[in-house]
Amino acid sequence: MLTVLIGFASGIISGMGIGGGTLLIPALVFIVGTKQQIAQSINLLVFIPSASAALFVHARKHNIEKGLLFKLAVTGCAGAVIGSLAAVNLDSGILKKIFGTFLFIMGIYEISSKSREKNKKTGKEGCR
Amino acid sequence: MKNKNHLKTALIGFAAGLVNGIFGSGGGTILVPCLVFLMGIEDHKAHATAISIILPISLISSFIYFRYDVTDLSLTLKVAAGSVLGALFGSFVLNWVPINTLRKIFGMFMILAAIRMVF
Numbered sequence: 001m002l003t004v005l006i007g008f009a010s011g012i013i014s015g016m017g018i019g020g021g022t023l024l025i026p027a028l029v030f031i032v033g034t035k036q037q038i039a040q041s042i043n044l045l046v047f048i049p050s051a052s053a054a055l056f057v058h059a060r061k062h063n064i065e066k067g068l069l070f071k072l073a074v075t076g077c078a079g080a081v082i083g084s085l086a087a088v089n090l091d092s093g094i095l096k097k098i099f100g101t102f103l104f105i106m107g108i109y110e111i112s113s114k115s116r117e118k119n120k121k122t123g124k125e126g127c128r
Numbered sequence: 129m130k131n132k133n134h135l136k137t138a139l140i141g142f143a144a145g146l147v148n149g150i151f152g153s154g155g156g157t158i159l160v161p162c163l164v165f166l167m168g169i170e171d172h173k174a175h176a177t178a179i180s181i182i183l184p185i186s187l188i189s190s191f192i193y194f195r196y197d198v199t200d201l202s203l204t205l206k207v208a209a210g211s212v213l214g215a216l217f218g219s220f221v222l223n224w225v226p227i228n229t230l231r232k233i234f235g236m237f238m239i240l241a242a243i244r245m246v247f
Contacts, residue, residue, distance in 0.1 A: 004206050004209055007206060007213075008213055008214035008217070010211055011215040015219050021152070021154070028203075034200070037198040038199065038200050041198050042207050043152045048186055049208065050211065050212065050215055051179050055180055064177050068167070069177055069181055071138070072144070075138045079143065079185075080186075086149070087150045100241075100246035102147070103241060109235070111232050
């Protein structure tokens, strides 16, 4: 039940376009006691159905820059293979520390980011 | 100049994939500002395009995590169920909440969690 509640909270946050995943992972690690890598895989898997639903809506509104999508996705996938292989092979204690450093930078970015009012009514679907 | 743009695009994609793979999150946090500030894409289009890029990236990453047996399907299903409900709820209340204040509050949570993770 606790896990469902954590998912609920992260769903709300990502629906607002504030990195839900970056908070879901530490929540799982600290509250549920999940291993760092497992928490990360949960975030990746949960993203897939929600992103598919969001994309369906965006595609119908022609919001996707298709030319750019293919160019970015090619090198993006290469990066994903390297990044994931690193994640599954790293010691989870070390990965947790590296993740913490990344989270710290993201936190500073969220606090210092300027008002993005125009985001309110348009693109909001979870960017994790 | 054109080559330079190609390189820039390639590097942004690679960075987003790398971060999203190693941390299981954060690809969007990199892509959206890059698309908006470096490539001049409108905000809502940047969000939509970012999701369309992170989807294949997440599929590949999930596959690798799965192959290395770092998954917990029952836990994932519980989080997913909560997350779908949360996203629906969130989209209803979206226009009634002060997003920028929340952004700062969550930013502080991130910093606190970050400190606990490192030390």
